[in-house]
Amino acid sequence: MEGTCSQRTLIAAATGGTLLAGGAFWLWKKKSEEMAALEAKYQAQIEKEQKQLAEGSPLLPLRKVDLTRRHRLRDMRCFVLDNSLREPTVAASMGHNLSDKKKIFDCVCDLGFDHVVVGALNHSSQVDDIFCESVGAGAQSTAEAAGKKKPNTWSFSELVENAHNHTGGVPDWDVPVGLVKTKKYGIKNVVFEGDLSDKTLDWDGKFSVEQWVRGVEARCQWVHDNLGPESLTFMNIRDFPKAMIPHPDRVLAAVAGLAKLRRDIRPMGLLFEEPFGEYLPSEVGGWSALLRSTMDDNGWPSTFQTSPDERVDGVLVVHVHRQWGLADAVILDAFAGGCDGIMAAVCEEGAMLGHASTAVALTNLARLGNTHVTQTYSLSKLGAAARFVTQRTTGNPVAVRQPVYGPRAIEAVFGFANVGGGILDPEFSRGGGTGAPRVTLARLLGLEDAPIRLHSLATPAQFKKRLEQCFGEHENYPDRVGEMLKEEAEQQITSARSSSTCQVEGGVIYAKREYTSKVGLAMLYKEATGEMTQHMKEVVAQDLSDQASGVYAGLLMEADQVFRRWCGTDKSMIQDDDEASNVKISIQSFVANYVMPFFDGGHNHFDMSSGVDELVKTTVRKVFDLNNDGVIDLEEWKTFLVWALRSTDEEIHSINTLHSAVMRQAVLPHLLKGH
Numbered sequence: 001m002e003g004t005c006s007q008r009t010l011i012a013a014a015t016g017g018t019l020l021a022g023g024a025f026w027l028w029k030k031k032s033e034e035m036a037a038l039e040a041k042y043q044a045q046i047e048k049e050q051k052q053l054a055e056g057s058p059l060l061p062l063r064k065v066d067l068t069r070r071h072r073l074r075d076m077r078c079f080v081l082d083n084s085l086r087e088p089t090v091a092a093s094m095g096h097n098l099s100d101k102k103k104i105f106d107c108v109c110d111l112g113f114d115h116v117v118v119g120a121l122n123h124s125s126q127v128d129d130i131f132c133e134s135v136g137a138g139a140q141s142t143a144e145a146a147g148k149k150k151p152n153t154w155s156f157s158e159l160v161e162n163a164h165n166h167t168g169g170v171p172d173w174d175v176p177v178g179l180v181k182t183k184k185y186g187i188k189n190v191v192f193e194g195d196l197s198d199k200t201l202d203w204d205g206k207f208s209v210e211q212w213v214r215g216v217e218a219r220c221q222w223v224h225d226n227l228g229p230e231s232l233t234f235m236n237i238r239d240f241p242k243a244m245i246p247h248p249d250r251v252l253a254a255v256a257g258l259a260k261l262r263r264d265i266r267p268m269g270l271l272f273e274e275p276f277g278e279y280l281p282s283e284v285g286g287w288s289a290l291l292r293s294t295m296d297d298n299g300w301p302s303t304f305q306t307s308p309d310e311r312v313d314g315v316l317v318v319h320v321h322r323q324w325g326l327a328d329a330v331i332l333d334a335f336a337g338g339c340d341g342i343m344a345a346v347c348e349e350g351a352m353l354g355h356a357s358t359a360v361a362l363t364n365l366a367r368l369g370n371t372h373v374t375q376t377y378s379l380s381k382l383g384a385a386a387r388f389v390t391q392r393t394t395g396n397p398v399a400v401r402q403p404v405y406g407p408r409a410i411e412a413v414f415g416f417a418n419v420g421g422g423i424l425d426p427e428f429s430r431g432g433g434t435g436a437p438r439v440t441l442a443r444l445l446g447l448e449d450a451p452i453r454l455h456s457l458a459t460p461a462q463f464k465k466r467l468e469q470c471f472g473e474h475e476n477y478p479d480r481v482g483e484m485l486k487e488e489a490e491q492q493i494t495s496a497r498s499s500s501t502c503q504v505e506g507g508v509i510y511a512k513r514e515y516t517s518k519v520g521l522a523m524l525y526k527e528a529t530g531e532m533t534q535h536m537k538e539v540v541a542q543d544l545s546d547q548a549s550g551v552y553a554g555l556l557m558e559a560d561q562v563f564r565r566w567c568g569t570d571k572s573m574i575q576d577d578d579e580a581s582n583v584k585i586s587i588q589s590f591v592a593n594y595v596m597p598f599f600d601g602g603h604n605h606f607d608m609s610s611g612v613d614e615l616v617k618t619t620v621r622k623v624f625d626l627n628n629d630g631v632i633d634l635e636e637w638k639t640f641l642v643w644a645l646r647s648t649d650e651e652i653h654s655i656n657t658l659h660s661a662v663m664r665q666a667v668l669p670h671l672l673k674g675h
Contacts, residue, residue, distance in 0.1 A: 064432045065431065065432035067432065068336075069332075069333075069336040070368060070431065070432070072335070072336045073332060073335055073336060073364075073365055073368045073370065074365075074368050074369040074370050075370070076305065076335060076340070076365075076370065076372070077304060077305055077308065077340070077372045077376075078335070078340070078341050078342070078361075078362065078365055078370070078372060078373050078376075079115075079269075079304055079312075079315050079317060079340045079341025079342075080113050080114075080115065080341055080342060080344075080358055080362075080377070081115045081116075081117065081154070081191075081234070081271070081317055081341065081342070081343040081344075082108050082111075082113040082115065082116045082117065082151075082344070082345070082346065082358065083117045083319075083343055083344055083345050084104055084107070084108045084116075084345040084346045084347070084389050085101055085104055085105060085108075085116070085117060085118055085119065085131070086117050086118075086119065086120055086128070086156070086345075087344065087345040087349070087350045087351075087355060088345050088347065088349035088350055088389060088390075088393040089393065090350050090351040094393065094394065094395060095127065096127060096392070096393065097127060098127055098130055098131060100392045100393070101118075101127060101128075101131040102131070102134075103388075103392060104388075104389055104392060105118070105131075105135070107346075107385050107388055107389065108346060108385065108389075109144065109148065109150075109151055110148070110378065110381060110385075111346065111377055111378045111381055111382060111385055112376055112377040112378050113151055113358075113377070114149075114151050114152060115151060115152045115154060115189075116151045116152070116153055116154065117153075117154045117155070117156065117191065117343075118131060118132050118135050118153045118154065118155065118187065119131060119132040119155050119156070119187075120155070120156035120178075121155050121156065121157060121177070121178040121181040121182060121185075122158065122177060122178055123177050129181065129185070132155060132181070132182075132185040132187055133184075133185045133186075135153055135185075135186075135187070136153075136185040136186025136187050137185075137186060152188070152189050152232065153187050153188065153189065154187070154189040154190065154191055154232075154234075155178065155181075155182045155185075155187045155189070155190055155191070156178065156190075156191050156193055157176055157178025157179050157182060157190050157191070157192060157193070158176045158178055158192075158193055158194075159176070159192045159193060159194035159215070159216065159219060159235075160172060160173065160176065160194070160215070161174065161176050161177070163194075163195055163198060165200060166198070166200040166201055167200075168202075168206070169200070169201055169202025169205065169206040169207055170201065170202065170206050170207045170211075171201065171207070171215065173215055173218065175222060178190075179219070179222065179223070179226075182227070183226050183227060187227075188227050188228060188230070188231045188232075189227075189231055189232040189233065190223055190227070190231070190232075190233050190234075191233070191234040191236050191271065192216065192219055192233060192234065192235050192236060192267075193236045193238050194212075194216070194235065194236065194237065194238070195237075195238060195239040195242075195243070196212075196237055196239060196240075196243035196247065196250055196251055196254060197239045197242040197243040197246070197247065198239075203247075203250065209250055209253045209254050209257060210257060212254060212257075213254060213257030213258060213261070216235055216258060216261075216267070217261050217265060217266070219233070220233050220261075220265050220266060220267060221265055224264075224265060229264075232268045232312075233267045233268060234267055234268065234269050234270070234271045234317070235258060235267045235269075235270055235271065236271040236272070236273065236319075237251070237254075237270070237271070237272045237273070238272075238273045238275065239273075239275070240272040240273055240274065240275075240287070241274060241275070241276060241279060244287060252290070252294050255270060255291060255294045255295060255298075256294055256297075256298045258270065258300070259294070259295050259298035259299055259300030259314075260298055260299060260300075263313060266300070268311075268312050268313055268314075268315060269312070269313070269314060269315030269316060269317055269340070270291065270295065270315075270316050270317070271317045271318070271319065271343055272287075272291065272316075272317075272318060272319075273318070273319045273320070273321070274318070274319070274320045274321065274330060275321050275351075276321065276323060277320065277321040277322050277323030277324055277326065277327055277352060277353070278323055278324050278326070279326070279330070280326065280330075281326060281329040281330045281332070281333035281334075282333060284318070284320070284330045284333060284334050284337075285330075285333030285334055285336055285337035286337060287334075287337070288316065288318065288333075288334040288335075288336075288337030288338045288339045289337035289338050291316055291338070292316055292337065292338025292339070293338070295314055295316065296314075300313070300314045301314045302314040302315050302316065302340050304340050304341075305340060315340040315341060316338060316339045316340050316341075317339065317340060317341045317342060317343050318331065318334040318339045318341075318342060318343070319342070319343040319344060319355065319356075320334070320355060320356040321350065321351060321352055321353075321354070321355045321356075322348065322350075322352060322353040322354045322355055322356065323352050323353055327348075327354075327355065327356035328356050328360050328361070328364070328403070330356065331356045331360075331361050331364075332361075332364060335361075335365075342356070342358060342361050344356055344357050344358045344361065345357055345358070345389060346358050346359050346382065346385045346386045346389055347359060347385075347386040347387070347389045347390045347393075347398070347405070348360070348402075349389070349390055349393045349394060357386065358382075359382050359383065359385070359386040359404050359405050360403055360404045360405075362377055362379060362382065363379065363382065363404050363441065363444055363445070366379060366439075366444050367437070367439065367441070367444065368431065369431065369437055374444075379444055379445060379446070380445060380446025381446070382405070382445060383404065383405040383410070383445040383446075386398070386404070386405040387405055404441065404445075405445075408453065409441060410440075410441050410442040410445060410447060410450055410451065411442075411450060411451050411452065411453040411516075412440075412442075412450040412451070412452045412453070412462075413452075413453050413455070414457065415458070415459040415461060415462050421453075424438050424440065426438065449469065451466075451469060451516075452465050452466040452469060452516070453516050454466055454489070454514075454515040454516045454521070456489075456490070456493065458486065459482075459486070460480075460482030460483045460485070460486045461482055462482075463481075463482045463485040463486050463489075463515075464477075464481055464482030464485070465482075466515075466516065466521060467481065467482075467485065467521060467525065470518045470521055470522075470539065471518075471521075471522075471533070471535055471536050471539055472535070474533060474535065476533060478529060481528075481529075484528045484529065485515075485521075485524055485525065485528050487528070488524055488527050488528035489515055489524060492513060492524075492527070492669075513665065514646055517543075517643075517646045518539055518540055518543045519540050519543055519639055519642050519643045519646060520643055520646055522536045522537075522539075522540050522639075523639075523643055526626075532626060537626065537627070540639055541635055541639075543642070555641075555645070555652070555654075555655060555658055556638065556641060556642070558655045559637075559638070559641050559655055559658060559659075560634065560638070562655060563583065563585070563634050563637055564583055564634070566585055566589060566590075566593045566594075567583050567584065567585045567589075567634075569589075570585050570586055570589040582633065583633060583634040584631045584632065584633045584634075585631065585632050585633075586631055586632075587617050587620055587621050587625070587630070587631065587632065588617070590620055590624070590632050591613075591616055591617055591620055594659060594662075594663065595616055595620060595663060595667060598659070598660055598663040598664075598667075599663075615671065616667075616671065619667060619670045619671055620632075620667065622670070623640075623666050623667060623670060624636055624637065624640065624666075626639065640662045640666055641658060641662060643662075643665075643666075644658060644661040644662045644665055644666075645658070645661075
């Protein structure tokens with residue numbers, strides 16, 4: 001290309017996006033005066049940037065995207081040390097029992113992880129001991145039974161006993177109980193946990209960094225001699241920021257010392273933690289770069305990145321806690337700075353507000369075009385695994401707005417592009433030319449068709465598409481079914497049927513409904529067209545069965561018992577058998593036992609004169625009698641229970657509030673409309 005070096009520099013800068021559109025080079029050649037002006041402008045920009053750097057400006061101006069970081073994140077291989085069996089229980093109100101651990105082990109073994117922590121062993125006798133003993137004795141996961149490779153199993157052990165409680169300023173180098181138990185249970189690999197900020201050690205006198213390094217070497221030698229020459233170790237600096245900020249030379253000397261140990265003895269890698277969840281991504285990324293260069297400069301490079309067929313050596317792994325909303329971004333900057341991977345659970349449950357999980361980290365790498373994670377790990381199973389471990393740990397489903405593996409994360413929200421949750425714009429390269437795939441999170445997690453979320457901005461086409469997602473294509477759908485559903489939803493939002501002013505419990509009632517779930521959409525379809533299709537009833541019935549064994553199991557079981565009790569007192573009905581569809585109650589009895597207590601509770605002021613009583617019966621029949629047989633069966637009643645739970649689950653904590661929610665949302669709007 002013709003032109004001076006300065007001109008070529010200018011062209012490169014200008015085509016980055018801000019000065020002039022590409023192809024203008026030939027115009028510049030013809031207009032030398034304009035070229036000179038642009039050169040002067042560019043030179044002024046360079047001087048401005050240099051001045052900003054000199055004055056401590058935190059960031060350089062950026063014309064496009066950060067190609068250097070994105071290329072690193074796209075091209076790196078990602079090491080995973082899975083901690084799903086341990087991390088979620090840290091400071092949790094409910095721990096894992098043995099059944100939990102076995103099921104979680106099965107779950108993570110099916111994700112393609114080669115390294116799995118199975119317990120933290122210490123003086124306490126705990127579930128970890130029982131589980132580690134079973135794993136060490138050869139207990140198989142279901143993945144192994146299906147022929148998949150058994151992962152390397154790891155235990156946590158203190159580097160020295162009585163951490164932060166040393167007498168005389170020096171540690172006790174007796175073999176810690178964690179190592180003794182590791183050998184006893186047959187676990188072959190160990191993560192040593194140590195602290196470089198321990199104030200009970202006399203770092204400036206009786207105890208030195210060199211002695212600390214020799215202590216780590218002795219521990220690794222013990223593992224080699226007692227667990228086998230193929231055993232692996234990690235050294236975890238768990239107090240990294242607390243040591244690094246006041247004592248950076250101590251930390252770097254320790255890392256350099258570990259790097260210089262014999263390769264067959266030294267740890268396979270270094271693990272460091274950001275346990276406070278408060279340091280900026282750029283800070284942790286900078287620490288990662290410094291640790292990586294220290295390891296490389298002292299003969300401890302990462303074979304994981306350069307020679308994947310060799311025995312893994314020199315890996316740098318990070319673990320980050322949540323507290324201020326930085327954790328996931330911190331992980332990415334740590335990777336960009338030189339970390340090879342992450343120690344984490346598949347979900348974010350853990351100490352404080354949790355930690356940065358593998359589910360979020362791996363899918364972020366995948367969306368940036370990283371083929372190693374898509375080819376090595378079972379990303380299609382990652383979301384389900386994260387939800388499963390969360391539920392086994394907490395007893396609750398994941399938060400609806402949980403990034404990546406929460407129910408709303410994968411939904412298609414808008415029928416237009418250029419916004420999160422909208423359709424993909426095929427002409428816009430989000431990665432700025434880095435080769436990042438145009439792919440949705442739903443597809444990364446194994447769903448070809450992202451579930452559509454229905455809301456006030458959803459289009460008629462989205463209403464129709466969601467109907468087909470839930471109930472399949474149906475030739476009997478009305479021609480304008482999408483428009484009909486949207487119009488009905490809008491009417492419910494704006495009319496008295498959904499948002500009505502009525503003195504109930506001294507306040508104003510706003511009965512909210514959702515339409516995205518199968519039962520919610522089926523209810524909307526019934527309102528819009530007059531009746532559910534038979535297939536809808538069958539799908540909803542199956543959905544109710546699934547919910548009965550899920551997170552709503554307790555409330556639904558109690559509601560089942562209450563309904564059966566009222567059926568038993570209804571002399572007008574003969575109960576044929578115990579099946580839900582045959583457990584029935586008359587309209588009169590239903591009104592007496594469910595509707596009247598809601599309106600006669602002393603705080604719901606509604607005129608229940610004889611004329612209105614007939615209106616109530618008519619309304620109950622219209623709303624709850626889905627199969628038009630003149631009675632209400634248990635299956636029909638459960639449909640409305642689940643519908644209410646889906647619409648206002650955060651408000652419902654007892655059987656009484658559940659029944660009231662159904663009356664408030666299903667009966668009251670119709671009465672207000674007709675009264």
